[in-house]
Structures are given as structure tokens and as C-alpha cells.
Amino acid sequence: MKRICVIDGHGGGIGSAVIKKLKEFLGESVEIIALGTNAIATAQMLKAKANRGASGENAIVQTAGKVDIIIGTIAVVMAHSMMGEITPRMAEAIASSPAKKILIPLSQENVEIVGVSYVPLPHLVETLIEENLNL
Numbered sequence: 001m002k003r004i005c006v007i008d009g010h011g012g013g014i015g016s017a018v019i020k021k022l023k024e025f026l027g028e029s030v031e032i033i034a035l036g037t038n039a040i041a042t043a044q045m046l047k048a049k050a051n052r053g054a055s056g057e058n059a060i061v062q063t064a065g066k067v068d069i070i071i072g073t074i075a076v077v078m079a080h081s082m083m084g085e086i087t088p089r090m091a092e093a094i095a096s097s098p099a100k101k102i103l104i105p106l107s108q109e110n111v112e113i114v115g116v117s118y119v120p121l122p123h124l125v126e127t128l129i130e131e132n133l134n135l
């Protein structure tokens with residue numbers, strides 16, 4: 001069974017939207033692990049029906065290398081992003097993980113990604129599942 005890790009911060013809204021769609025499309029054929037930079041984000045993703053969840057730097061650092069796929073916004077690989085919630089250790093662990101990384105091009109940071117069209121989050125989540133998850 002594939003292990004998919006969804007990483008989010010703040011209130012966990014993006015992670016929750018991703019997990020709901022993953023469950024809708026894939027059901028119980030995958031294990032979804034919610035990793036929040038804080039307890040609120042993790043709780044929201046667990047409400048969205050993630051199989052398991054954990055919060056904080058050590059949980060993310062320890063789990064990133066043990067999953068098949070990591071899903072999050074582009075900010076999860078940027079140290080000090082999400083208003084400081086992504087620590088350098090988190091960003092390094094996620095970026096250096098052997099897992100396939102599927103990153104949503106949403107950023108509140110001062111970063112522009114050239115060539116990306118700006119589409120609403122629900123459409124991005126559907127594209128993420130339909131075009132990037134070959135399970």
C-alpha cells in the first residue's frame with residue numbers, strides 16, 4: 001500500500017482539501033499521513049479523514065523519508081516560509097526525501113513561479129490527483 005504524506009501549516013485548509021479529494025478518488029487503497037506544522041493543521045487534516053497524523057518539526061523530519069509521496073504547497077521546501085512555520089530542518093528533510101514530491105504552486109512568500117497559470121485551489125487539487133498520481 002502506498003503511503004502519501006500531506007504536509008500543511010496554519011489552519012490546515014489546503015491539506016484538508018487535498019485529503020478529502022484523495023479519499024474521494026482513492027478510498028482506502030492508500031495510507032494518508034497528515035503532517036501539520038502545528039496541532040491545529042494536523043487536527044483539521046485528521047477531520048478530513050487522514051489515516052494518521054502528527055505535528056511539529058520532528059514528526060515531519062522523521063516521516064518525510066519514510067513515505068512514497070509527499071504533497072504540499074511549494075512553501076514546504078522553503079525554509080522559514082509559512083510565516084516561519086517551516087523550519088530549515090523541515091524544508092531540508094522534505095526536499096531531500098526520496099519520496100516523489102507533488103507541490104502545489106501556491107505561495108504566500110515573495111516567490112513567483114514562471115510558466116504557472118493561476119487556477120483556483122479545487123482545480124489544482126483535481127489536477128494533482130488526475131495527472132500526478134499514477135496509483
